[in-house]
Amino acid sequence: MYNKITDDDIKLLCTIAGEENVLSGDAISPDYGHDELGGIEKMPEVLVRVHKTEEIAQIMKLAWEKTIPVTVRGSGTGLVGSAVPVEGGILLETTQMNKILELDKNNLTVTVQPGVLLMELAAFAEENDFLYPPDPGEKSATIGGNISTNAGGMRAVKYGVTRDYVRELTVVTPKGEILVLGGKVAKNSSGYSLKDLVVGSEGTLCIITEAVLKLVPLPKVSISLLVPFPDMKSAIEAVPQIIRSKVTPTAIEYMSRDTILFSESYLGKKFPDTKNDAYILLTFDGNTDAQVEEDMKNVAELCLEIGALDAYIVDTEERKKAVWSARGAFLEAIKASTTEMDECDVVVPVDKVDEFIKFTHKLAEETGVRIPSFGHAGDGNLHVYICRDQLNNDEWEDVLSKCFDCMYQKAKELGGLVSGEHGIGFAKKEYLKELLGETPISLMQGIKKVFDEKNILNPGKICF
Amino acid sequence: MYNKITDDDIKLLCTIAGEENVLSGDAISPDYGHDELGGIEKMPEVLVRVHKTEEIAQIMKLAWEKTIPVTVRGSGTGLVGSAVPVEGGILLETTQMNKILELDKNNLTVTVQPGVLLMELAAFAEENDFLYPPDPGEKSATIGGNISTNAGGMRAVKYGVTRDYVRELTVVTPKGEILVLGGKVAKNSSGYSLKDLVVGSEGTLCIITEAVLKLVPLPKVSISLLVPFPDMKSAIEAVPQIIRSKVTPTAIEYMSRDTILFSESYLGKKFPDTKNDAYILLTFDGNTDAQVEEDMKNVAELCLEIGALDAYIVDTEERKKAVWSARGAFLEAIKASTTEMDECDVVVPVDKVDEFIKFTHKLAEETGVRIPSFGHAGDGNLHVYICRDQLNNDEWEDVLSKCFDCMYQKAKELGGLVSGEHGIGFAKKEYLKELLGETPISLMQGIKKVFDEKNILNPGKICF
Numbered sequence: 001m002y003n004k005i006t007d008d009d010i011k012l013l014c015t016i017a018g019e020e021n022v023l024s025g026d027a028i029s030p031d032y033g034h035d036e037l038g039g040i041e042k043m044p045e046v047l048v049r050v051h052k053t054e055e056i057a058q059i060m061k062l063a064w065e066k067t068i069p070v071t072v073r074g075s076g077t078g079l080v081g082s083a084v085p086v087e088g089g090i091l092l093e094t095t096q097m098n099k100i101l102e103l104d105k106n107n108l109t110v111t112v113q114p115g116v117l118l119m120e121l122a123a124f125a126e127e128n129d130f131l132y133p134p135d136p137g138e139k140s141a142t143i144g145g146n147i148s149t150n151a152g153g154m155r156a157v158k159y160g161v162t163r164d165y166v167r168e169l170t171v172v173t174p175k176g177e178i179l180v181l182g183g184k185v186a187k188n189s190s191g192y193s194l195k196d197l198v199v200g201s202e203g204t205l206c207i208i209t210e211a212v213l214k215l216v217p218l219p220k221v222s223i224s225l226l227v228p229f230p231d232m233k234s235a236i237e238a239v240p241q242i243i244r245s246k247v248t249p250t251a252i253e254y255m256s257r258d259t260i261l262f263s264e265s266y267l268g269k270k271f272p273d274t275k276n277d278a279y280i281l282l283t284f285d286g287n288t289d290a291q292v293e294e295d296m297k298n299v300a301e302l303c304l305e306i307g308a309l310d311a312y313i314v315d316t317e318e319r320k321k322a323v324w325s326a327r328g329a330f331l332e333a334i335k336a337s338t339t340e341m342d343e344c345d346v347v348v349p350v351d352k353v354d355e356f357i358k359f360t361h362k363l364a365e366e367t368g369v370r371i372p373s374f375g376h377a378g379d380g381n382l383h384v385y386i387c388r389d390q391l392n393n394d395e396w397e398d399v400l401s402k403c404f405d406c407m408y409q410k411a412k413e414l415g416g417l418v419s420g421e422h423g424i425g426f427a428k429k430e431y432l433k434e435l436l437g438e439t440p441i442s443l444m445q446g447i448k449k450v451f452d453e454k455n456i457l458n459p460g461k462i463c464f
Numbered sequence: 465m466y467n468k469i470t471d472d473d474i475k476l477l478c479t480i481a482g483e484e485n486v487l488s489g490d491a492i493s494p495d496y497g498h499d500e501l502g503g504i505e506k507m508p509e510v511l512v513r514v515h516k517t518e519e520i521a522q523i524m525k526l527a528w529e530k531t532i533p534v535t536v537r538g539s540g541t542g543l544v545g546s547a548v549p550v551e552g553g554i555l556l557e558t559t560q561m562n563k564i565l566e567l568d569k570n571n572l573t574v575t576v577q578p579g580v581l582l583m584e585l586a587a588f589a590e591e592n593d594f595l596y597p598p599d600p601g602e603k604s605a606t607i608g609g610n611i612s613t614n615a616g617g618m619r620a621v622k623y624g625v626t627r628d629y630v631r632e633l634t635v636v637t638p639k640g641e642i643l644v645l646g647g648k649v650a651k652n653s654s655g656y657s658l659k660d661l662v663v664g665s666e667g668t669l670c671i672i673t674e675a676v677l678k679l680v681p682l683p684k685v686s687i688s689l690l691v692p693f694p695d696m697k698s699a700i701e702a703v704p705q706i707i708r709s710k711v712t713p714t715a716i717e718y719m720s721r722d723t724i725l726f727s728e729s730y731l732g733k734k735f736p737d738t739k740n741d742a743y744i745l746l747t748f749d750g751n752t753d754a755q756v757e758e759d760m761k762n763v764a765e766l767c768l769e770i771g772a773l774d775a776y777i778v779d780t781e782e783r784k785k786a787v788w789s790a791r792g793a794f795l796e797a798i799k800a801s802t803t804e805m806d807e808c809d810v811v812v813p814v815d816k817v818d819e820f821i822k823f824t825h826k827l828a829e830e831t832g833v834r835i836p837s838f839g840h841a842g843d844g845n846l847h848v849y850i851c852r853d854q855l856n857n858d859e860w861e862d863v864l865s866k867c868f869d870c871m872y873q874k875a876k877e878l879g880g881l882v883s884g885e886h887g888i889g890f891a892k893k894e895y896l897k898e899l900l901g902e903t904p905i906s907l908m909q910g911i912k913k914v915f916d917e918k919n920i921l922n923p924g925k926i927c928f
Contacts, residue, residue, distance in 0.1 A: 106815035186843035187884035196660035217710035246681035351570035379650035450910030
């Protein structure tokens with residue numbers, strides 16, 4: 001179905017992208033054959049480090065003509081195999097397209113290339129007294145990757161997700177045409193929103209080569225509150241009550257003592273408190289101390305009324321760093337605690353988080369595997385990890401498949417969805433089919449064909 | 465291509481929807497042959513007042529089988545002919561599906577049927593101490609219509625547009641299948657966002673039969689500020705400076721003396737000030753008087769520094785009503801001031817609004833027609849009206865076509881788009897094609913075919 005890459009193709013790629021940017025065979029590091037989680041592996045035939053939209057357009061024209069599969073990769077921080085070239089072919093790496101092109105203070109937008117890292121964009125915005133609100137845990141992800149998965153992050157409770165901040169995308173189609181979708185405008189009712197279709201499409205419809213993103217003025221004050229509870233049940237049950245109280249925290253994260261201890265050991269740094277079984281961590285932001293402190297005080301009092309054991313204000317830079325760097329390292333820390341792991345990134349209604357976590361605890365008991373979790377209690381998006389520990393291959397495959405089947409089934413029962421922010425990629429395709437049913441999947445397949453009838457762009461992902 | 469409706473079809477429709485809800489021939493009021501603006505006219509063969517999702521699914525199964533066109537209509541407040549059954553067939557009226565089904569205080573959502581009016585939803589939210597932020601000028605539009613056009617409204621500066629508040633849609637496909645798109649969740653990376661594709665698709669892909677919408681806690685304080693300027697140029701030039709100052713007003717509207725006088729005469733009510741040529745009207749909201757007043761004071765001082773003649777605080781209920789009811793009546797008032805009119809709803813970057821308005825003034829001079837405008841200076845979405853006044857048919861068609869060509873061309877030059885919030889419908893199809901070019905339109909046509917290969921659902925709109 002697909003053609004293998006020939007020496008002539010490689011010569012053409014060198015002419016387009018420069019010889020120094022085209023690698024093939026053993027010259028490609030094995031890292032390019034997998035993503036952060038590593039469960040899905042396949043090496044590309046050629047790796048091309050791209051620098052310009054026009055280059056990508058030329059490469060896609062070549063690939064379209066020759067029916068060669070093309071997969072796009074940013075930093076490779078994905079967890080579901082989206083950037084793994086499962087059909088081989090060309091892997092385009094966008095990390096060299098890492099320029100911040102414009103800060104437009106009249107329209108509150110920033111224009112970036114797709115290889116800019118989230119942490120670079122966040123720092124640039126702050127230096128200019130702006131906030132780029134989406135705040136996924138993986139700060140070394142590229143913005144192109146964030147847009148492609150519609151990444152959410154911690155601040156979604158108050159600020160929403162990546163989609164809400166994408167104004168305009170420059171993209172290259174599978175046939176090599178350059179299009180601009182959306183615009184540097186705040187409203188748009190001009191036909192079907194192709195831009196919103198590309199957001200979250202995991203590199204399967206078009207290649208994002210430039211993005212205009214919305215910024216907001218940087219809130220002047222931001223304080224966190226760490227609230228210990230005697231157990232996970234009471235911690236999680238507090239969250240809908242906080243939301244009902246009509247204070248809007250910027251973030252509400254939950255974490256268990258176990259996870260915090262993994263993180264302490266992984267980072268070699270102390271967390272302010274590890275005496276208790278369960279914690280919620282909240283952030284509040286705003287423009288005056290008085291307002292932020294009042295919000296925080298109201299939530300602290302509410303938490304203490306309903307069973308919290310304490311409420312620590314996290315306001316010094318040092319304490320903030322200790323708490324949030326621990327939170328940021330949870331995934332890595334759990335990974336380091338086991339031989340292999342796989343993850344489940346379901347999202348459920350906020351008032352079903354409690355029931356879902358209890359379900360994973362029961363599942364851990366029944367199956368005898370460790371299933372640590374952490375996540376975004378305030379927006380219903382959980383990160384649940386199934387740890388292999390000492391299991392042999394067969395046992396691991398059995399238990400993994402059993403746990404996933406049960407968890408996605410439970411998410412469906414609770415009105416949830418397969419992925420809150422990590423995407424479907426290769427790893428979660430079957431669960432998406434199972435949860436959505438035939439018609440939505442066949443609509444997605446139809447849309448994929450409209451953009452890419454030869455199925456050359458990131459084949460084998462989401463719905464095929 | 466399409467089949468005409470037979471007596472047998474009508475009998476089947478009566479069985480599905482009840483005889484009392486099925487009207488045909490002369491029993492249908494001529495109102496159902498056009499929308500608010502009236503330029504596009506075509507009567508349906510049958511009007512069906514629907515009450516339930518299952519009923520709609522049955523009707524679509526029948527229509528699909530018999531290849532009968534179906535158009536959905538809410539309150540008929542559209543301006544581009546989206547709800548006009550240009551191919552005849554069945555018109556489904558959703559105004560009887562007007563129940564608010566659930567207020568979920570744990571997830572901050574409200575579940576509504578599509579025929580709920582915007583003003584009913586707004587009032588319901590406020591009664592429960594919530595805000596449904598989207599605030600289009602036409603309060604008697606249905607929510608189904610608002611979602612179908614991705615309506616924006618006045619508060620988009622701070623709160624975004626309808627799309628940002630749609631969590632889940634229950635829809636009926638052209639083949640009569642019932643699907644749930646999205647979920648009662650704050651994050652979603654579970655395949656292509658079919659929900660976001662349906663939002664803004666003007667009833668061409670699916671029929672929306674239920675929606676879960678996000679609410680926010682009602683801000684405790686809301687104050688408006690009316691700022692007169694010596695001329696439109698200085699009024700509009702103030703807006704990017706306000707935005708640069710990093711205060712985020714809820715709304716920034718601009719209005720000319722002419723438009724205010726039309727509105728006074730139309731409503732028979734006085735506006736607080738009509739001495740000056742141009743005004744901007746701002747709203748600020750928040751949870752404390754101190755914060756809102758500080759924001760307002762900063763903006764008032766800034767405006768006075770850069771040429772404003774005064775700054776009136778609009779804080780009493782009476783004054784608020786006078787100002788905002790005048791603003792709400794602008795469209796009707798301009799309509800009443802002329803024999804016929806057509807409108808242009810472009811959106812441009814905020815710092816190009818000034819240039820676009822100047823362009824319309826020049827165009828009015830050159831063509832000798834009146835071109836009043838008003839709109840959302842803070843989000844770049846303008847409502848520009850071309851007034852027929854005493855022109856005969858040929859003159860009117862000539863001038864209208866010339867003005868539209870020039871204005872959409874200018875919008876394109878400025879990086880703008882055809883429609884900020886009113887949609888494309890039937891009236892703006894050619895301008896959309898012209899502005900976007902061939903490939904985006906053919907992608908839209910492809911998507912339409914994926915949902916509706918027989919092209920029976922609202923045919924003749926957007927891209928066909």
